[in-house]
Amino acid sequence: MECVVGIDVGGTTMKGGLVRDGSVLHAERRPTPRAEGPGAVIAAISAFVADLAAPRGELRPTAVGLAVPGLVTPTHAVFSAAFGWRDVPAEAFADVPLPVVLGHDVRSAGAAELAYGAARAEPNVLFLPIGTGIAGAMALDGALYGGAAGWAGQIGHIPVHPDGLPCGCGQRGCLAAYASASAIAARCGETSAAAVVSRTDQEARQVWDEAVDALALALATYTLLLDPALVVIGGGLAQAGEALVGPLRARLAARLAFRRPPGVEVSALGTQAGLLGAALLATRATA
Amino acid sequence: MECVVGIDVGGTTMKGGLVRDGSVLHAERRPTPRAEGPGAVIAAISAFVADLAAPRGELRPTAVGLAVPGLVTPTHAVFSAAFGWRDVPAEAFADVPLPVVLGHDVRSAGAAELAYGAARAEPNVLFLPIGTGIAGAMALDGALYGGAAGWAGQIGHIPVHPDGLPCGCGQRGCLAAYASASAIAARCGETSAAAVVSRTDQEARQVWDEAVDALALALATYTLLLDPALVVIGGGLAQAGEALVGPLRARLAARLAFRRPPGVEVSALGTQAGLLGAALLATRATA
Structure with a gap:
């Protein structure tokens, strides 16, 4: 075969x-x-x-x-x-x-989500795997978009908090500095973001809160620019499931004044x- | 005829x-x-x-x-x-x-820029008219992109400074609250952005500075997401010419860590x- x-x-x-x-x-x-x-x-x-x-x-x-x-x-x-x-x-x-x-x-990975996953029926989708870093695959009018030179989708390094936390890229305030699985873990002295999600102390709650808020800001920006019908979160952080997408949906809606938010789902294909x-x-x- | x-x-x-x-x-x-x-x-x-x-x-x-x-x-x-x-x-x-x-x-207007203006030879361009408000026309792989429901290009309302200045849309910290021609004028008690550009006092310099910085943040975000080859600034604010694009080019480059900035030009077609x-x-x- x-x-x-x-x-x-x-x-x-x-x-x-x-x-x-x-x-x-x-x-x-x-x-x-x-x-x-x-x-x-x-x-x-x-x-x-x-x-x-x-x-x-x-x-x-x-x-x-x-x-x-x-x-x-x-x-x-x-x-x-x-x-x-x-x-x-x-x-x-x-x-x-x-x-x-x-x-x-x-x-x-985005192409697989489009072919087999949650994004199957949608031509305008952001597929966002969150792990060590954060990058996006953008389906625009049914095709995956690469940009003028193949550098599109670097959503992990958009400045969500200008002059905020330092990022490994050399800039400050990047989405990845707040919301990558590795940043969430490192900020709490843990080896995984899952360990942070399971903690109930104030430090862990605040780091998680800032991660979700940074993601809401980045998705508000993406939504205003590109008007997707759906956002599919993948990578390791997607294993947080409802603890992630529940508050993320609410905060994304709150960050958008004059338009409805896109759907936010967890990847069905996972890793x-x-x-x-x-x-x-x-x-x-x-x- | x-x-x-x-x-x-x-x-x-x-x-x-x-x-x-x-x-x-x-x-x-x-x-x-x-x-x-x-x-x-x-x-x-x-x-x-x-x-x-x-x-x-x-x-x-x-x-x-x-x-x-x-x-x-x-x-x-x-x-x-x-x-x-x-x-x-x-x-x-x-x-x-x-x-x-x-x-x-x-x-x-973006289609005209693509057909007759500075963007003629480029398939991946942001056309950004700045006037009373700010919206963008995005040429992606040679076609103007509208989004899932026609709402794409609302770059004037992306949150460049979360919880910053109030915007007419109901949110805070939107690009337009800092960099629209009307916001620049209103913040200095003038009736036009041109009047602010011509002033040399500290208040006017600071407002102009914050406008250029907000634009640099928004363009850094756009560049990281969509990898354009060129950004064409249009609308009334484009009449500021080099006073706008000179510092904007420098600050955009400074906000990008690992990639070169796209070109930034003023519209040749103007209004x-x-x-x-x-x-x-x-x-x-x-x-």
Whole structure:
């Protein structure tokens, strides 16, 4: 049975698998050896591809899709600050006799949400995975938008509180400095945002409150600019579920004066969106 | 010689004319009788259309384009807070035997900028007219974007300073509360933003400074989300020229950590963009 290889290359973990028609038939995780440098990550991806591309029982992979961060074209990883890549061709990631297609990690996950998830019926959607960082995939009139040079969707670094908390990017007051899972955890001395959500003390409540408020500000801005019908929250923070989207819906509505807010939902695909999106790259390239 | 009628219906003035191939062959202005109610404005537009649609020398108008504020489809003015309109059909605006097409005022002006102005060669552009209010026309991958329900581009009401100055919309800290021409004038007790620009006292310098900074914040946000190649400033405030775009370019660059800023230019079409855009609606409808 024909299928495709998909790998979602994250900063700490690579999620790989064999996928057919949006169903994951086989899944594996491996660490991303980011600390070992640009070449080590490429070599680890290539080894992962080789293992997944080998026939497995009745499954015959026909193509490979890789979802990676940074500035990406289907044939090149043009630039990645996270991995130190510059102009790496797709073939460098895969020493197998199959077509290999690259895609942007967040936009690929967004494509999976559009194809299989909560955003299925909507042409104007913001898909917002919140994890170590925050980036957005924007479906505008049914197509994923990349911008003039492929840099669109950097919602994690919009200034929600000018001159506010310092952000790793060098600016102050960015959304990610308040609302990324890593920022929420770090502000409370925890190792995960989930630990903060479960705490009831005032420090934790205030950090969570400021995170939700920063998200409401950013979504108000996005809504006023782009008039989406739906916002789908993904990534690790989406596991907070109603504790996140309940207050977020209320505060977003309160920040909008003259228009109704879009729907705000939690991703149904969860952390599989990236893998399904990577597979979709391969499926579409060979269709 | 065939031409089209275009009218840009503003809150205080209607700019009408006869246009052919982006050239204004005849132009007139009339007051918009907004204080007299929804029907009076419709009647004034209809009378203006009738006068402009009559043959004039060798000029033979073949169609009518009307650029109006609010939520607009080509056949209906669905909703306008400024004029109190609800579901007004295009025919109500023009009692002439010519096709009549409606368009959104700011997006029509943006279309003219794309067709004839500084944005001609760029598929990803923000056109930002700044006058009594601030709204944006967004060209994304070469097409003007309207959003899920036609409400996109409300950049004047994004919260640049959460809980900052009160805005007429009912929220606080909106871009328009700092950087609209009317807000700049009102904060200094002047009747025009131009008067503020020409003053050298500390109050005027600070208000101007805060206006430019609010614009830089809003454009940083827009740039991070939508990665435009170019921002074109139009409307009355664009007449400040280098006094506006010089400091704005510098502050926008300073607000962006990891990416280059887009170009920032002043509109070459100036206050004619709306009229040319209205004419473009008629031209495209009859092409």
